[in-house]
Amino acid sequence: MRKFENQVQLIKHELLTEVAKHAFIGTLEENLDQIPITVNPGPDEKYRCCIFHERAITTDRIKMVLGGDPEKNGIVEVLDSACDKCPVDRYVVTEACRGCLAHRCENACPVDAISICKGKAVIDQQKCIECGKCKESCPYNAIADVMRPCRRDCPTNAITIDHRKKAVISYDECISCGACVYNCPFGAIQEKSEIVEVINMIRTPNQAVYAMLAPAFSAQFNYVPLGNVITGLKLMGFRDVIEVALGADLITQHEAEELVQFKYNNKTLTSSCCPSFVEFVHKKFPELIDNISHTVSPMTATARLIKSIDPSAKVVFIGPCIGKKLEKMRVKDTDYVLTFEELAAMIDAKSIDLNALTPQPLDNASYFGRKFASTGGVSSSVNHYLENQGVVDLKLESCDGIEACSKALTLLKFNKSNVDFIEGMACKGGCIKGPATMHHGPKDIKALEDYAKSALEATPKDALRVFDTASISFI
């Protein structure tokens, strides 16, 4: 049985499953009004103030499951009904304040917002500029930073708080990394879904629909052998399941050759696999847009490969990533993008008991292609290819998380960078730690390594030897 990391995951799963159930049997439209009542039957509330509030939130979630607000130019949206609990005052004095004599907090505050009242520090929130100096100065750690999790974890400061104290996303800043979706403890930020479109496509007679599974898959479904999930996918109606790691193999050579070209022109190349990193460069370092690799992502390469073999194919990327939904809006080769959470819901909606299935293999890609799912994988694959070509004098840097990416890009912007290649991964740890993975644990990296090592083909070149790659465009 799947163990849910938290209630937010469970609530989302229950709703997605219910919607998928109806979509699979073609009864979604007439049951849309009923779903909030089915999911929140009452009469007592489970999580919120009352059953009606819970149902209102479910109604908002359903809108996201059906694709969200087309007017909003982003992938993630704040659910107004669900966002209402976070304190807006960032720094607060806690019970731990001893009312000491030194008053370091009072002295540290640059705007005189702190006074001592009845032996305790008091912050005047009208004056506070949220600099955090009081917190740093207190010897008792008595001042708490209760910044809203969505704001704290947004790497581009895209989230502000409006006059109703609700979170608002600025899509001019948002890079669709999904950090807020994962970190909001109330599940009040959600991504747009295409689950219904995918199910409708699967139900279309004579339509071949292929699942493209991201290598981070290896760290999912830890309660069942991975091969059983492949069987489940085919049982659900997918014609075949192809590894996105094969797309990673495909682009390795192209990206490596591009790197050599850049080096020759004394330019630094930045990677193009992670859509949120690419978006980050576009929005925060526009002067470096020319440094981004023109090579398509493994997702796009896999889609093109499948369509070169079966031109009538519809292809569905299934991964840990919310940013891929953004990439799909920009590059049209992939038809739909699903997350592992959405896949798990589809499996449950079809009442497929994964444990009862006979496993089927998933094996096309090489060790290196599979390793793209953790930070450092892209660099090591590119480096391995170049070493085999006799190119050994290149400096490659892997940036783990947006903060590290930002540092490397800042150096590059001011011509202080001494690396030839910057691999940018928006999620710390890489795709296996993506926002839409079903669990985040210390064993994820080991699971990926085991999966990578089990590949039949050792190198990208081996994995691609039967493909007519000349006919596929990688830019």
Next chain:
Amino acid sequence: MEIKICIGSACHLKGSYDVIKNCQSYIETNQLESEIELKSAFCLGRCSEAVSVQVDGSEVFSISPETAEGFMKMMHTRIKL
């Protein structure tokens, strides 16, 4: 004649890349390039058997790298007929 060889995961593990190689070399040896077109395909729905090979979009055969040459000879005869 169009021969499609499955390169899906199950067939890949059973040696479909070698089946392709062996079929290709038969075609080259016998100069059949203009008569037989070799293509790859994804799952043909017979994952439990050997490598699935489909001829002209209908019949599906199960071929192993070892039986690939024999299979090609059979196809060669069909063309001659």
